[in-house]
Amino acid sequence: MTETPQRTRPLRVLAAMSGGVDSAVAAARAAEAGHDVTGVHLALSANPQSFRTGARGCCTIEDSRDARRAADVIGIPFYVWDLADRFREDVVEDFVAEYEAGRTPNPCLRCNEKIKFAALLDKALALGFDAVCTGHYAQVILREDGVRELHRASDMAKDQSYVLGVLDDRQLAHAMFPLGDTVTTKDEIRAEAERRGLAVAKKPDSHDICFIADGDTQGFLANRLGKAEGDIVDEAGNRLGTHEGAYGYTIGQRKGLRIGTPAPDGKPRYVLDISPVNNTVTVGPAEALDVDALRAIKPRWCGAAPTGPGTYTAQLRAHGGETGVRAELVDGALDVTFTEPVRGVAPGQAIVLYDGTRVVGSATIASTTRATAGAA
Secondary structure: OOEOHHHOOOOEEEEEOOOOHHHHHHHHHHHHOOOEEEEEEEEOOOOHHHOOOOOOOOOOHHHHHHHHHHHHHHOOOEEEEEOHHHHHHHHHHHHHHHHHOOOOOOHHHHHHHHHHHHHHHHHHHHOOOOEEEOOOOEEEEEOOOOOEEEEEOOOHHHOOHHHHOOOOHHHHOOEEOOOOOOOOOHHHHHHHHHHOOOHHHHOOOOOOOOOOOOOOHHHHHHHHHOOOOEEEEOOOOOEEEEEOOHHHOOOOOOOOOOOOOOOOOOOOOEEEEEEOOOOEEEEEOHHHHEEEEEEEEEEEEOOOOOOOOEEEEEEOOOOOOEEEEEEEEEOOEEEEEEEEEEEOOOOOOEEEEEEOOEEEEEEEEEEEEEOOOOEO
């Protein structure tokens, strides 16, 4: 028999409240389960007006006020903690540096690793809290032998375990996800919030990067890195057009290439490679995006590291499906071979390994091997 942390003894719980409906309901459920809950909203910008407005549910002044109102309704203490400097250094600057290096980062995953379950958790433990509670859809399962495991949410349609794959066993020991073990639609979560009197019940979800106010990632990067004109070339090195910064492109991108010369076969072209060294973007046919292997670095394990080669399923994007893989740790890096070629895998992305519903761990993709030959 397994159990989740919220079914054990009452705990002192710090509930991270973004101002959205999920974190509000999670805090309410934790309090209803008998835990001693305190709400906290993270101020992640020195100038919150520069972040998204319009009730997006993450980082604005509006969100702070929404979180405070929710805490008042739940009947728990509430504080705002300023983590703007850590967020800028560990998430925003990392995001910019990764794009500048020709890689495609996931800032939500980095925020979970560096902010919510590092800076926030460390501060919570120092203040005597037992756990940090968030509105993520995932499960921490406590086995009979006392080992905790991270698993997918009961409802696969809402599962967010991919962006939590960076959590280690110490962090899992202090993590609580009250929404993860119930099969409910988002409409039902909103209905629950309404029954509880939470004004965020009808607040829209946030899907974009919270620190890019208008959703224009390329414009944000251009403002930070400046324009740097370079060539767009085909696989043979023929110049097809120009760009204003290689950092503005991602592997697999089709739109916005602005290539005047059509392909000989008339089919669309996709970004195959980004070279920051010579500021060149290489494009080609869709089939050239297929990869059959990759190497990933900086592995983080949700428990003990696996020994020897193993067979797993892998997820490569936050909203992507699973694919079968064989993986093995070699000289501190993760060598992965796919059972079938996959398309559009970009260095900088995270690969998360699963054993059934259990999250084994995560690593950052460093390079890929194309199914047609050669490495990206």
